[in-house]
Amino acid sequence: MSLVRVHNFSVSLDGFGTGEGLSQEAPFGHAGERLHGWMFATRWWHDMAGRRGGTRGLDDTFARQFAPEIGVEIMGAGKFGPPGWHQDPEWKGWWGPNPPFHTPVFVLTHHPRPPIEMEGGTTFHFLDASPAEALETAREAAQGKDVRIGGGPTVVRDFLAARLIDHLHIVVTPILLGRGGRLWDGLEGLESDYEVESTSSPSGVTHVMLTRR
Amino acid sequence: MSLVRVHNFSVSLDGFGTGEGLSQEAPFGHAGERLHGWMFATRWWHDMAGRRGGTRGLDDTFARQFAPEIGVEIMGAGKFGPPGWHQDPEWKGWWGPNPPFHTPVFVLTHHPRPPIEMEGGTTFHFLDASPAEALETAREAAQGKDVRIGGGPTVVRDFLAARLIDHLHIVVTPILLGRGGRLWDGLEGLESDYEVESTSSPSGVTHVMLTRR
Numbered sequence: 292m293s294l295v296r297v298h299n300f301s302v303s304l305d306g307f308g309t310g311e312g313l314s315q316e317a318p319f320g321h322a323g324e325r326l327h328g329w330m331f332a333t334r335w336w337h338d339m340a341g342r343r344g345g346t347r348g349l350d351d352t353f354a355r356q357f358a359p360e361i362g363v364e365i366m367g368a369g370k371f372g373p374p375g376w377h378q379d380p381e382w383k384g385w386w387g388p389n390p391p392f393h394t395p396v397f398v399l400t401h402h403p404r405p406p407i408e409m410e411g412g413t414t415f416h417f418l419d420a421s422p423a424e425a426l427e428t429a430r431e432a433a434q435g436k437d438v439r440i441g442g443g444p445t446v447v448r449d450f451l452a453a454r455l456i457d458h459l460h461i462v463v464t465p466i467l468l469g470r471g472g473r474l475w476d477g478l479e480g481l482e483s484d485y486e487v488e489s490t491s492s493p494s495g496v497t498h499v500m501l502t503r504r
Numbered sequence: 505m506s507l508v509r510v511h512n513f514s515v516s517l518d519g520f521g522t523g524e525g526l527s528q529e530a531p532f533g534h535a536g537e538r539l540h541g542w543m544f545a546t547r548w549w550h551d552m553a554g555r556r557g558g559t560r561g562l563d564d565t566f567a568r569q570f571a572p573e574i575g576v577e578i579m580g581a582g583k584f585g586p587p588g589w590h591q592d593p594e595w596k597g598w599w600g601p602n603p604p605f606h607t608p609v610f611v612l613t614h615h616p617r618p619p620i621e622m623e624g625g626t627t628f629h630f631l632d633a634s635p636a637e638a639l640e641t642a643r644e645a646a647q648g649k650d651v652r653i654g655g656g657p658t659v660v661r662d663f664l665a666a667r668l669i670d671h672l673h674i675v676v677t678p679i680l681l682g683r684g685g686r687l688w689d690g691l692e693g694l695e696s697d698y699e700v701e702s703t704s705s706p707s708g709v710t711h712v713m714l715t716r717r
Contacts (some may be wrong), residue, residue, distance in 0.1 A: 304695070304712070305688035306519050359710050463676075465700035465712070469692025475518035479682025482517070487678035489704040497702045499517070499678070 294437045297447055298357045300474075301326040301462045301496075307471035308444030315373040318385060325466050329496045330354055339391055342478060349492045353460065362436025363429045364392050367446035368400040370429040371415070371471075377402035384415065395432045397425055399446060422453045444472040451478055459485075459501040507650045507670040509661055511570045513687075514675045516710075520684035521657030528586040542709045543567055543616040547623060552604055552643050559658055562705045566673065572611040575649025576642045577605050580659035582685075584628070590615035597628065608645045612659060619630040635659075635666045664691055670699070672714040686698060
């Protein structure tokens with residue numbers, strides 16, 4: 292059976308996976324790039340961006356788990372675009388003509404539209420569905436490979452609450468956002484289904500992994 | 505100038521420093537002993553309880569920072585006793601005749617009462633005061649030594665919000681409580697005043713230290 296995985300999902304020390312005030316100019320709201328600075332510093336990120344350099348340590352090692360064995364991503368409407376993107380028929384995501392997914396991507400939205408085929412193997416599909424329904428559809432598209440849940444925090448939380456996630460990689464960044472979208476709300480006792488491991492990085496973040504028993 | 509320090513303050517992965525439903529039978533509510541299991545396993549804890557054994561690794565090393573150079577503790581009413589303790593004139597805290605503080609302890613309460621002198625150097629004083637006022641009183645009693653803020657989460661948060669804490673040692677335990685008293689609420693941007701270091705322990709907890717710049 293293919294696995295359902297989350298990778299490189301950053302939260303602040305106070306548990307926010309995104310900031311407040313998301314907009315086209317501020318995809319992460321008042322959080323800016325602070326949640327993901329650890330990732331931008333990695334060689335993996337540099338490679339994807341066609342740049343030289345980047346770190347080759349613990350953070351890079353974790354970051355590189357993002358793509359291998361993944362056949363499809365499921366993401367929330369809030370990751371695909373700024374509030375109101377569904378009113379713009381030309382909106383094709385934040386990522387330009389060649390998005391970094393290179394697989395089918397299912398966008399959960401109450402406003403479905405026809406699929407959009409991008410360069411590099413990414414096709415955006417739009418689904419109005421529950422987590423379990425979306426996962427069934429995504430698994431078919433994944434052709435035996437794993438399914439990545441791409442975020443934002445609401446979508447990861449909904450899939451966790453539905454007990455659909457096999458492996459969760461969270462990156463706790465040492466900042467206090469104070470407001471935004473919380474990852475952990477309403478998940479009391481979740482850890483009883485998982486082995487939990489944590490390892491802190493010299494960069495200052497702590498990688499937390501929950502792996503289903 | 506003496507420092508204001510917090511040690512061994514446990515929070516769940518979702519940020520709760522205590523559970524819900526605190527009572528005489530359940531001092532930490534539904535959290536039970538899960539937040540502090542890492543500490544009960546240490547040799548430091550065993551020594552204090554007059555028992556043999558206990559671990560001698562990273563967790564023990566951190567735990568032992570609790571007492572050295574501390575001249576006084578400030579704690580909240582919610583740490584001193586279960587809800588309603590102020591209506592019981594005989595209540596002298598959870599800790600028996602010889603509490604583990606061995607210094608003056610200032611209990612913040614809206615219901616002050618005369619001081620209670622215990623064995624082993626602990627005297628409980630009761631203060632209806634703001635964090636800054638309480639700190640001034642406590643500093644006098646500390647005679648040049650440091651002041652420990654003992655919790656619970658509301659008191660630690662209030663002292664953090666008032667920018668009165670110099671060193672904060674938090675222990676993130678890999679459980680999700682879902683409800684209870686939150687440590688981090690309303691502290692946006694706090695990290696800009698501090699150096700933050702984290703180190704994960706083989707026991708599964710992560711020690712996070714905030715030290716004022």
